[in-house]
Amino acid sequence: MNIDTPALVVDLDRLRSNVETMGRTVRSRGLRLRPHAKTHKCLEIAALQREAGADGLTVATLSEAEVFAAAGFTDLLVAYPLFPVGAKAERLRRLLDTAEVTVGVDNAAGATAVADAAAGRRVPVVIEVDSGQHRTGVGPSQVVRLAEHCHALGLDVSGVFTHGGHCYGSPEAPEEAASDEGDALAEAHDALREAGFDITLVSAGSTPTTGRPRPPQVTEERPGSYVFYDRQQLALGACAPEQVALSVAATVVSSGPDRFVVDAGSKALAMDRPSWLVGHGAVWSHAGATVSRLSEHHGVVESGPGAPAVGEVVFVTPNHACNVVNLFDEYVIVQAGDVVDRWRVAARGRNV
Amino acid sequence: MNIDTPALVVDLDRLRSNVETMGRTVRSRGLRLRPHAKTHKCLEIAALQREAGADGLTVATLSEAEVFAAAGFTDLLVAYPLFPVGAKAERLRRLLDTAEVTVGVDNAAGATAVADAAAGRRVPVVIEVDSGQHRTGVGPSQVVRLAEHCHALGLDVSGVFTHGGHCYGSPEAPEEAASDEGDALAEAHDALREAGFDITLVSAGSTPTTGRPRPPQVTEERPGSYVFYDRQQLALGACAPEQVALSVAATVVSSGPDRFVVDAGSKALAMDRPSWLVGHGAVWSHAGATVSRLSEHHGVVESGPGAPAVGEVVFVTPNHACNVVNLFDEYVIVQAGDVVDRWRVAARGRNV
Numbered sequence: 133m134n135i136d137t138p139a140l141v142v143d144l145d146r147l148r149s150n151v152e153t154m155g156r157t158v159r160s161r162g163l164r165l166r167p168h169a170k171t172h173k174c175l176e177i178a179a180l181q182r183e184a185g186a187d188g189l190t191v192a193t194l195s196e197a198e199v200f201a202a203a204g205f206t207d208l209l210v211a212y213p214l215f216p217v218g219a220k221a222e223r224l225r226r227l228l229d230t231a232e233v234t235v236g237v238d239n240a241a242g243a244t245a246v247a248d249a250a251a252g253r254r255v256p257v258v259i260e261v262d263s264g265q266h267r268t269g270v271g272p273s274q275v276v277r278l279a280e281h282c283h284a285l286g287l288d289v290s291g292v293f294t295h296g297g298h299c300y301g302s303p304e305a306p307e308e309a310a311s312d313e314g315d316a317l318a319e320a321h322d323a324l325r326e327a328g329f330d331i332t333l334v335s336a337g338s339t340p341t342t343g344r345p346r347p348p349q350v351t352e353e354r355p356g357s358y359v360f361y362d363r364q365q366l367a368l369g370a371c372a373p374e375q376v377a378l379s380v381a382a383t384v385v386s387s388g389p390d391r392f393v394v395d396a397g398s399k400a401l402a403m404d405r406p407s408w409l410v411g412h413g414a415v416w417s418h419a420g421a422t423v424s425r426l427s428e429h430h431g432v433v434e435s436g437p438g439a440p441a442v443g444e445v446v447f448v449t450p451n452h453a454c455n456v457v458n459l460f461d462e463y464v465i466v467q468a469g470d471v472v473d474r475w476r477v478a479a480r481g482r483n484v
Numbered sequence: 485m486n487i488d489t490p491a492l493v494v495d496l497d498r499l500r501s502n503v504e505t506m507g508r509t510v511r512s513r514g515l516r517l518r519p520h521a522k523t524h525k526c527l528e529i530a531a532l533q534r535e536a537g538a539d540g541l542t543v544a545t546l547s548e549a550e551v552f553a554a555a556g557f558t559d560l561l562v563a564y565p566l567f568p569v570g571a572k573a574e575r576l577r578r579l580l581d582t583a584e585v586t587v588g589v590d591n592a593a594g595a596t597a598v599a600d601a602a603a604g605r606r607v608p609v610v611i612e613v614d615s616g617q618h619r620t621g622v623g624p625s626q627v628v629r630l631a632e633h634c635h636a637l638g639l640d641v642s643g644v645f646t647h648g649g650h651c652y653g654s655p656e657a658p659e660e661a662a663s664d665e666g667d668a669l670a671e672a673h674d675a676l677r678e679a680g681f682d683i684t685l686v687s688a689g690s691t692p693t694t695g696r697p698r699p700p701q702v703t704e705e706r707p708g709s710y711v712f713y714d715r716q717q718l719a720l721g722a723c724a725p726e727q728v729a730l731s732v733a734a735t736v737v738s739s740g741p742d743r744f745v746v747d748a749g750s751k752a753l754a755m756d757r758p759s760w761l762v763g764h765g766a767v768w769s770h771a772g773a774t775v776s777r778l779s780e781h782h783g784v785v786e787s788g789p790g791a792p793a794v795g796e797v798v799f800v801t802p803n804h805a806c807n808v809v810n811l812f813d814e815y816v817i818v819q820a821g822d823v824v825d826r827w828r829v830a831a832r833g834r835n836v
Binding site: 134135136137138139170192193212213214215217218219220238239241242245266267268269297383384385386387388391393395398399400402403404405425427428429430432441442443454455458459460461480481483484 | 794
């Protein structure tokens with residue numbers, strides 16, 4: 133393959149298989165699938181997800197929503213507690229005029245800002261519930277109070293969502309986090325119904341918790357990383373090695389008796405490293421050697437026998453796909469060892 | 485200030501002062517200053533550095549060199565052991581035809597690739613010496629052998645360079661790392677002179693080691709981060725708090741009794757965190773509160789009394805400026821509390 137390194141490489145067959153498998157898994161349970169597009173930020177991959185039965189997309193920011201809406205993906209959930217003022221308020225209005233956008237809220241001030249920004253337009257909102265990550269979201273017992281505040285502001289309360297992000301706490305965490313997501317959503321759903329809210333959206337989601345048992349109140353899954361998986365998902369048991377579809381191609385630029393150095397550093401592999409994972413990436417072609425240190429343009433790999441020579445290209449499996457994708461402008465699409473296409477990371481940097 | 489968050493904010497007065505102070509410091513010691521442009525990736529800032537007496541720029545990649553050369557910054561040192569083959573070889577040739585580019589080498593195979601790529605064009609090369617970081621570079625005693633290999637290939641050996649990156653090992657490390665840089669460069673210089681090489685470039689560099697005593701053989705300094713500094717440089721004693729010129733503006737989007745959450749996560753602040761630094765950024769306006777956790781779009785700050793309310797904008801000092809800059813497309817330039825300009829991060833993502 134004649135590619136300039138470092139490069140973001142996707143195995144097309146694995147990507148397609150991951151997208152189709154997840155579509156089947158979620159549909160077979162009678163749930164809707166609204167994949168999180170922050171992982172791939174790519175129109176071609178969103179199209180594959182739609183073909184595989186996805187019901188709209190999840191995004192994290194207004195600017196991601198703008199990119200996908202402009203390309204015809206107009207059923208969008210912003211799974212984030214927006215605070216749209218100034219230019220963002222104007223952008224939200226334009227978006228509401230052109231797409232079906234549901235907006236996350238987790239507090240009264242944010243809900244008020246959304247209502248003010250909407251300036252009379254209909255805005256479906258979805259209340260974020262904290263299922264144990266303790267990041268954003270209200271406790272299930274506080275959902276009704278916030279829903280009533282939204283209703284009084286003229287916002288349509290569509291339902292509730294949660295992200296059991298504590299599933300990333302350890303390799304043993306996903307099972308309990310999935311159960312926590314289900315419990316929190318069921319409690320919030322029942323409380324809202326009892327208070328007279330006719331909600332239709334009860335949305336759970338993360339790649340490690342999708343596919344696990346859900347209570348009947350849950351209607352939707354929002355996994356993101358499953359399109360590629362990564363080293364972290366593998367360690368969490370969310371995938372098998374042969375499902376990992378993303379790598380960073382890197383050239384060996386230097387070598388010594390105890391190490392070799394590749395031209396993929398933190399500006400290509402990102403610095404994400406959960407406490408339970410050693411190193412910053414794996415080079416499976418060389419006995420699973422791990423990238424032990426990253427500078428901005430250097431990945432230092434402790435090498436054993438059979439280390440690659442200077443000039444060889446190796447493929448590094450990154451720890452966390454989402455932050456890696458956000459560093460590149462394009463994907464190099466590979467099939468059976470050949471470069472078959474290049475796709476743009478259309479929403480790269482659209483994090484505002 | 486009416487800016488969409490997260491945003492990359494530069495205090496113009498502090499930036500100018502940092503650039504001018506470093507120019508004076510290095511020139512007053514009779515050294516040349518070749519700032520590393522990987523920190524800022526910005527034409528306007530490179531122009532300020534030139535006005536303040538910089539002698540050319542340092543870059544890390546061919547694509548950074550292309551951006552700066554196209555804008556008239558034609559005296560460039562690629563401080564990296566390039567391995568230019570395929571499209572990169574063609575790009576190196578075009579660059580050599582339009583700019584004065586000196587290229588790093590640290591091994592025979594890389595030197596051969598540079599000579600092959602140059603296809604007869606004159607290429608000044610500079611040999612990387614390992615002064616203790618143990619990343620790239622040859623030991624001082626191996627420099628002559630590699631220089632002779634380069635000479636036999638028809639490459640012009642201009643000199644040696646090192647980066648004492650082990651200065652980032654702990655807050656006490658910079659003093660010894662500076663001394664290691666000087667020792668390694670002096671030894672390499674003397675060995676090359678003795679072997680008959682008429683070298684003119686003996687280049688040291690990092691922000692924490694610049695300004696410290698140097699042996700007389702050293703001719704040049706290559707600091708990068710000093711234009712902005714950051715939380716890491718502050719902890720290393722490389723600057724005072726009032727010199728830190730870069731921050732990430734973020735809006736508080738959620739809050740609880742023990743925390744508040746801002747809309748700057750790892751896609752805005754990057755995940756860099758040396759082992760000797762707690763947290764992912766500081767909010768100095770709120771008692772130096774630290775960002776204790778990062779998701780992609782969330783920064784979780786443990787809050788005490790006086791925490792900001794939802795909707796307030798705060799300014800987060802990031803741990804490591806270089807990786808933060810690479811996440812944004814533009815700087816918001818601020819002076820005396822007002823937005824006075826926007827500058828492009830022209831080489832954002834130019835890491836190939």
